Amino acid sequence: MKPQRNTKQRKMVFDTVQARRDHPCADEIYLHVRGQDPKISRGTVYRNLNLLSENAEIQHVRIPGLDRFDWRVEPHYHLLCLQCGKVCDVSLPYRTELDQSLAEETGYEIAQHSTVFEGLCPDCRNANDSGPTK
Amino acid sequence: MKPQRNTKQRKMVFDTVQARRDHPCADEIYLHVRGQDPKISRGTVYRNLNLLSENAEIQHVRIPGLDRFDWRVEPHYHLLCLQCGKVCDVSLPYRTELDQSLAEETGYEIAQHSTVFEGLCPDCRNANDSGPTK
DNA sequence: CTCTGTGCAAAAGATTTGCAAGGTG
């Protein structure tokens, strides 16, 4: 469903996602937007995030643990640090041909695929190495 | 944390996941097991699903919308029908080398990656084509 | 017997929704 009006709330949500190069979750976006307008409600933020991602103005990224939002709308893969929760984009190219060949093999109509790599970022690896002084 | 005792509840949960070749979610497993023991509680089912997947006796599969559990423990990819929610295994081979090369590139220590293809299964495509007689 | 695991119910966390009031076109 296309939004039909431009509200300042929707613009603030959109701008926040665009401005951030990390991958904020809904509540981080809410907290940021509330800095500009203390009256905004979580419900409005959720509604606008859904509206914007349905219209491909932002991307809804489903990460284990907590969904995130991404200013990049082209499909691409993500990398999650299991310890600190940080999410990065991955440089590997998106492989459209997989969707194609799997569609032919299975008879499904395939819209896309999403891939999440999981591990420990360099910072968290170091933090672990200096480790608990048990 | 390894389980230290064999309880009939844990066995029922494990057997249910093994017996089913679809990818049941926690509540489906709960409902099935409750057929055998009406006293079992959701909490016990969740606790055992977590315990079993920590010990790699089953696999916890994170699918958008609802987490599932899989009797296959080797890493592999999944295909989700966005309409009926059915999940299938995908025949594509798991590409360990991606974890490897991404680790070298990023400095992350990468445990694994998961991929979910999303689309419409043949049944749902047909259902849509005969379509709403608007 | 001991201590892990269970059942129950409450808690927690994320997201959605009903409704009256507000604001956009």
Place this chain on the structure above:
DNA sequence: CACCTTGCAAATCTTTTGCACAGAG
């Protein structure tokens, strides 16, 4: 001035947790 969108609060939904009791070893 119509009706989409908001704010608020309550509702949903899934999963986790505290605690006293049950049962596996």
